[in-house]
Amino acid sequence: MLAIFDKSVAQCPEGLQSPNPESVFALKDGILAQHFSSIHPNAVTINLGQPGFIAYSSEKQNPLLPRLFAVVDDIFCLFQGHIENFATLKQQYGLSKSGNEVNIIIEAYRSLRDRGPYPIEQIIRDLHGKFAFILYDCASKNSFVAADPDGSVPFFWGADSDGHLVVSDDMETIKKGCGKSFAPFPKGCFFTSSGGLRSYEHPRNELKPVPRVDSSGEVCGANFKVDAEAKKEPLGMPRVGSAANWSSNY
Template identity: 70%
Template sequence: MLAVFDKSIAECPEGLQSSVTGSVSALKDGLLANHFSSIHPDSVSINLASSGLMAFTTEKQNPLLPRLFGVVDDIFCLFQGQIENIPLLKQQYGLNKTANEVSIVIEAYRTLRDRGPYPAYQVLRELGGKFAFILYDGSSKTSFIAADAQGSVPFFWGIDSEGHIVFSEDKEIVEKACEKSSAPFPKGCFFTTSGGLKSYEHPANELKAMPRVDSSGQVCGATFKVDIETKRSASMPRVGSAANWSALY
């Protein structure tokens, strides 16, 4: 799976941004989309106009960590992995018997977006299993990305020369556009358009960027670790009824 988002949809965290070294634009002349389709001839690409692109393939996938794609009401979701407590989540979200992992993620997001009763970190904790997913809401032009706490699914991100963030489970795909400005996506974390990068395992703590250095001593992206010394503000900002409050957590 592949997603490239404009910085208006996914603004790069400062720690990852400071490591930009390349000169490649992932979106210019369809560079990364064409590269992805050349590797996966059966792939499907979704043009998100000025917001970016998404691409998906079922070719050469791990049967234990299958890839899924779904669209509901202009919400696009790429999912890889397996959720173990599907029956419980189907009941919780009122989904029918045919619902799968990607249906559950989309419905969980819609619950958050429409002022559901749970904060985002709690909803993600309830997804038992091995997963990484990329969600884009075309109606509000927002993104929602997450990975499980064990990092069970290989999942990488990086930033290209124009500030676009690239997400993929294929490290080579990310490095094609981001060169050394790439890194594994942090375990147990989620990323949103309005809230940036946060840990759902430790929602009260800030995240600290730790530069990654390769064997030649060059900085190549950054990893993000929970900073046990720094706590987030405990107060809840007041928001209007139409606000997406889920991003505050």
């Protein structure tokens, strides 16, 4: 799975950008989408317009960590992994018999967006299992990315030459688009357009970038760690409707 988001919908953390990026213009002319399609001939690529694009392939899957893709009411979601308490959550969110893990993520997101206020951290903590997902909501222009606390699914993010955010489960694709400006997506964390990167295990703590150094001694993106001494105010999820101007809250 792959997503590239324009800076207007996802501000890439500065710590991800290497001084010597060796990256490409991933959105320009669809370069990275073409690369993804070349290594996954049956991939589905969806152009979101100015916000970016997402791509999905069911090839070369780990049977224990399958990939899923769904679109509901212009909410696009890519999911990889397995949710252990799926039956409980399926009942909680009122899904039909045909519902699966990716539908759980979409319904959980819609609960946050439309029917809050629920702590976003608690919603993700309620997902027990091995997972990583990428969600984009066309209505609110909000991106939502998360990974489980153990980093069970190979999952990476980085910055291209224009500073656009790139997220994928494929390291070679990330390297193609981001050069040295990439890192594993932080375990137990989530990223949203409105709130940036946060830890759902330690929601009141800031995250600080720790530079990654490759075998040649060059800085290669950054790992983000919880700063035990730095606190921040809780954030919510932007809600859809006529009542709110969310920009004043962030």
